[in-house]
Amino acid sequence: MRPLEIAHLAKSFGGLQVLQDVCLALEPGERRALIGPNGAGKTTLFNVISGVLAPSAGSIRLFGRDAAGLPVHRRSLLGLGRTYQVTNLFADLTVFENLLLGVQAVEPSRFAVHRPARTYRHLVARAEALLRDWGLWDARDALVRELSYGVQRQVEIVLALARGPRLLLLDEPMAGLSPGERVTVSGMIRRLDGAIALLLIEHDMDVAFEVAGTITVLHEGEVLAEGEAAAIKGDARVREIYLGAEGMFRKGG
Amino acid sequence: MRRLGTAALGAAALLGLAVAPRLLSSYYVGLLTQVLIYAIFAMSLDLLLGYTGLPSLGHAAYFGAAAYTLGLLAQRAGVGFWSALPWAVGAAAAAGALFALLAIRVRGAYFLMITLALGQVLWGIAFRWRALTGGEDGITGVPRPTLPGGTALSGSAGIHFFALAVFVAVGLALWVLVRSPFGLALRGIRGSETRMEALGYNVWAYKYLVSVIAAIVAGLAGVLFASYTGFVSPADLSIVTSARVLLMVLVGGAGTLAGPALGAGAIVLLESIVSTQVERWMSVLGAVYILVVVLCPGGIVGVFQAARGKGALG
Amino acid sequence: MTFWLIQVFNGISFGMLLFLLASGLSLIFGLMGIVNLAHGSFYILGAYVAVSVVGATGSFLFGAAAGVAAVAAVGSGLHRGLLHRFHGRELAQVLLTFGVLFIVADVTVWIWGGNPLSLPKPAFLEGSLRVGTLMFPTYRLLVVAVGVAVAVALWIFQERTPFGAAVRAGVDDEEMARGVGINTPRLFTAVFALGAGLAALGGVIGGPFVGVFPGADFEILLLAMVVVIIGGLGSLRGAFVASLLVGLLDNLGKTLLPDLALFTVFAPMALILAVRPTGLFGQA
Numbered sequence: 001m002r003p004l005e006i007a008h009l010a011k012s013f014g015g016l017q018v019l020q021d022v023c024l025a026l027e028p029g030e031r032r033a034l035i036g037p038n039g040a041g042k043t044t045l046f047n048v049i050s051g052v053l054a055p056s057a058g059s060i061r062l063f064g065r066d067a068a069g070l071p072v073h074r075r076s077l078l079g080l081g082r083t084y085q086v087t088n089l090f091a092d093l094t095v096f097e098n099l100l101l102g103v104q105a106v107e108p109s110r111f112a113v114h115r116p117a118r119t120y121r122h123l124v125a126r127a128e129a130l131l132r133d134w135g136l137w138d139a140r141d142a143l144v145r146e147l148s149y150g151v152q153r154q155v156e157i158v159l160a161l162a163r164g165p166r167l168l169l170l171d172e173p174m175a176g177l178s179p180g181e182r183v184t185v186s187g188m189i190r191r192l193d194g195a196i197a198l199l200l201i202e203h204d205m206d207v208a209f210e211v212a213g214t215i216t217v218l219h220e221g222e223v224l225a226e227g228e229a230a231a232i233k234g235d236a237r238v239r240e241i242y243l244g245a246e247g248m249f250r251k252g253g
Numbered sequence: 254m255r256r257l258g259t260a261a262l263g264a265a266a267l268l269g270l271a272v273a274p275r276l277l278s279s280y281y282v283g284l285l286t287q288v289l290i291y292a293i294f295a296m297s298l299d300l301l302l303g304y305t306g307l308p309s310l311g312h313a314a315y316f317g318a319a320a321y322t323l324g325l326l327a328q329r330a331g332v333g334f335w336s337a338l339p340w341a342v343g344a345a346a347a348a349g350a351l352f353a354l355l356a357i358r359v360r361g362a363y364f365l366m367i368t369l370a371l372g373q374v375l376w377g378i379a380f381r382w383r384a385l386t387g388g389e390d391g392i393t394g395v396p397r398p399t400l401p402g403g404t405a406l407s408g409s410a411g412i413h414f415f416a417l418a419v420f421v422a423v424g425l426a427l428w429v430l431v432r433s434p435f436g437l438a439l440r441g442i443r444g445s446e447t448r449m450e451a452l453g454y455n456v457w458a459y460k461y462l463v464s465v466i467a468a469i470v471a472g473l474a475g476v477l478f479a480s481y482t483g484f485v486s487p488a489d490l491s492i493v494t495s496a497r498v499l500l501m502v503l504v505g506g507a508g509t510l511a512g513p514a515l516g517a518g519a520i521v522l523l524e525s526i527v528s529t530q531v532e533r534w535m536s537v538l539g540a541v542y543i544l545v546v547v548l549c550p551g552g553i554v555g556v557f558q559a560a561r562g563k564g565a566l567g
Numbered sequence: 568m569t570f571w572l573i574q575v576f577n578g579i580s581f582g583m584l585l586f587l588l589a590s591g592l593s594l595i596f597g598l599m600g601i602v603n604l605a606h607g608s609f610y611i612l613g614a615y616v617a618v619s620v621v622g623a624t625g626s627f628l629f630g631a632a633a634g635v636a637a638v639a640a641v642g643s644g645l646h647r648g649l650l651h652r653f654h655g656r657e658l659a660q661v662l663l664t665f666g667v668l669f670i671v672a673d674v675t676v677w678i679w680g681g682n683p684l685s686l687p688k689p690a691f692l693e694g695s696l697r698v699g700t701l702m703f704p705t706y707r708l709l710v711v712a713v714g715v716a717v718a719v720a721l722w723i724f725q726e727r728t729p730f731g732a733a734v735r736a737g738v739d740d741e742e743m744a745r746g747v748g749i750n751t752p753r754l755f756t757a758v759f760a761l762g763a764g765l766a767a768l769g770g771v772i773g774g775p776f777v778g779v780f781p782g783a784d785f786e787i788l789l790l791a792m793v794v795v796i797i798g799g800l801g802s803l804r805g806a807f808v809a810s811l812l813v814g815l816l817d818n819l820g821k822t823l824l825p826d827l828a829l830f831t832v833f834a835p836m837a838l839i840l841a842v843r844p845t846g847l848f849g850q851a
Binding site for chain 1: 429430432433434435436437438440441443444445447448449450451452453454455456462508
Binding site for chain 3: 308355361363378540
């Protein structure tokens with residue numbers, strides 16, 4: 001069963017057409033990068049998939065279910081996870097608390113009022129495992145607000161993993177990172193469970209080709225090209241729309 | 254180590270409150286009783302404001318709804334305290350359930366304004382509908398709770414202990430609540446509603462539930478207050494009361510349970526001193542509101558937790 | 568029939584008075600996110616100042632000008648000196664304005680006493696205008712005229728002047744407005760002062776028929792808030808329509824169901840909130 005199937009999706013705001021006739025399907029475990037110049041509609045597409053925005057036309061199927069009318073949190077419960085280009089964490093909570101929230105989200109105990117959250121040992125254990133697996137153990141009691149930007153970007157991803165998604169939308173995970181930090185995060189992405197399907201918005205073409213097997217190129221709201229990474233790299237039309245955009249095809253971003 | 258120190262302080266404070274009737278005159282005991290009642294009221298508001306990030310300027314609606322229900326049932330139907338209590342708290346819960354439906358759909362300043370308007374709805378009804386509520390004159394003869402034997406807690410000590418008992422019970426219940434998964438989710442909502450939704454939380458449901466819970470606790474405080482003073486008036490529903498309890502939360506420090514309690518103490522004591530000593534006490538209080546905002550964003554608790562404090566005002 | 572026409576007229580004139588307050592309140596809220604609890608204070612301060620100046624000079628016009636100018640100055644100082652430092656922090660601003668509300672309420676009692684004062688109408692506006700079988704008090708006609716004039720002026724201001732364009736830009740997206748060079752702090756203070764001045768004008772104009780007394784600030788503030796909630800934030804058109812609506816509802820309520828008077832205003836508000844939380848003309 002495909003985690004994601006988008007058919008003839010369109011989205012307009014008043015007179016402005018942001019997405020037009022977008023078709024995209026992911027196989028389980030597929031790693032696909034979504035690339036395209038600024039304003040191509042990539043984040044809007046994410047917002048429509050996750051349910052923040054309703055499409056103007058077309059359909060979205062998540063894990064075989066028609067997502068029309070499903071609110072954001074229900075789509076999450078189906079198995080969808082997402083990260084944000086602008087870090088969106090719980091700044092006044094510790095890293096551990098952030099992850100515990102993520103782990104607890106799909107559990108029936110999330111409405112419990114009668115006992116402390118920490119007494120749910122199996123959930124605590126899961127959060128601690130995440131901390132350890134992703135190198136965040138030392139930071140566990142630090143407030144997210146106090147972390148460096150690079151570590152925050154790591155937590156941004158790990159939080160989305162907490163409830164064990166089967167489809168993960170990563171919105172520019174490398175945004176604002178130094179080259180060294182990029183290596184860490186791209187390593188993280190490559191380490192992700194092979195069963196998770198990944199749709200990744202990325203500006204750094206090298207990272208995109210490194211991490212993804214397939215690429216979809218979005219241009220002015222439409223799918224310009226789609227296919228294996230190598231084929232896209234050689235596609236003349238793709239090169240054309242990126243001409244002039246700095247650092248697109250140069251190593252180091 | 255710090256936890257032990259705080260617990261010790263808390264225990265000492267409770268002990269002090271318990272022996273107060275032995276040591277102080279009934280006037281001062283009365284003041285402390287008011288502190289306890291307002292502490293309960295303020296803690297309920299902090300659930301909304303400090304923990305969930307919902308700034309309500311109409312919280313007196315629930316306080317007053319319960320107070321009026323108790324007063325009306327007692328005065329019109331001769332119902333005793335204990336029989337009226339579930340109805341009074343129920344009225345507060347109903348108001349909370351209704352108002353939340355309208356207010357929760359918006360956020361920030363808009364939520365502020367709508368809760369203010371809704372609170373004033375009840376105030377207006379109490380003020381204008383003289384036939385029902387006695388209007389400005391209010392309702393007198395609100396009964397005290399009665400002990401199993403049948404005697405009413407008519408002295409200052411009796412009602413003080415009762416309020417203290419309720420305060421401890423409510424405090425414990427809220428202490429467990431804020432540490433529960435539900436409580437953690439509330440704090441997550443305050444941090445980022447969008448992320449909570451994306452994680453799978455039904456944010457609306459949480460906001461609704463906490464609104465009703467906060468209304469119930471505020472109603473409890475309202476019942477206590479009406480019983481303590483023996484009197485209910487539209488002022489108990491007004492924006493002045495809503496703003497006062499909001500100030501208590503912020504003075505003491507939002508996002509904690511001790512904060513609102515400390516804030517209640519500070520404001521009740523300040524008001525009693527100022528209103529008896531200074532003729533222009535209203536101006537002084539207004540100045541206090543302004544000074545609190547300008548000088549202490551983290552409240553009393555924030556001063557002690559300087560490392561950890563993002564004030565609710567910031 | 569006559570009865571109803573008079574009631575409608577009274578409702579409209581009261582609505583125009585509300586518009587003077589609601590327009591400022593809505594702009595201040597829409598542009599700066601400030602829930603200005605001191606707005607009612609601006610109203611009565613304008614009225615009280617006018618009472619004194621009219622008493623001293625005998626001129627209603629002087630009194631009105633003095634009231635408006637004094638309050639605009641107070642508003643300007645308040646915003647620049649205090650409120651603007653807490654830009655974006657809504658809770659802080661609410662408490663600040665609440666403190667101002669308390670102080671103004673106390674100071675006005677201190678200076679002018681606790682008894683209701685009268686602000687006499689200018690002599691030439693006493694009496695009524697006869698239209699057919701109906702008698703319309705001339706003063707109330709003036710109120711309607713002033714309200715409409717202000718509405719038109721504000722509309723022209725907002726739609727046809729650079730200042731108005733700046734305000735619209737600021738309401739839409741403050742960051743962008745600053746990005747294109749609009750001096751938002753000065754703009755904000757100017758709009759706040761404008762709102763305060765309009766509220767004071769309302770106080771002066773409303774003085775003769777609503778009365779000048781402690782507590783008037785609360786009452787009018789509440790109604791103005793309801794208007795803004797119903798009309799929508801930052802929307803002038805919303806403020807105008809909602810002012811008329813609330814004016815009519817309040818007047819009809821007071822006349823027909825005095826016990827439930829406020830209810831006739833709040834019930835529609837709750838209804839509209841249930842259907843459109845951001846108001847009739849507010850941005851969703």
